Amino acid sequence: IVRGIAERNAINSPIQGTAADIIKIAMNRIHFLLKDRYKTRLILQVHDELIFDVYKPELEEIIRIVKTEMENAASLQVPLVVDVGYGNNWLEAH
Secondary structure (H helix, E strand, O other): HHHHHHHHHHHHHHHHHHHHHHHHHHHHHHHHHHHHOOOOOOEEEEEOOOEEOOOHHOOOHHHHHHHHHHHOOOOOOOOOOOOOOOOOOOHHHH
């Protein structure tokens, strides 16, 4: 049992670390693009999700920016696919 746990951790840790690095790259790029041009702000990261306080007139453009930056944060052999949801709260966004 202990060996199985160790093997899973050895496989999973680099994957989770890489995913964390990718989302940090996306967060930095998005912050830079939004900071002086938009009222929308990135307010929270929850695992592989980014949560924004969006100024409603900017919604469509913010969706395009966030999706583009998250999908292109890293060059991989498999595509990074981003789903976008929105609503008045986190529950509605899902």
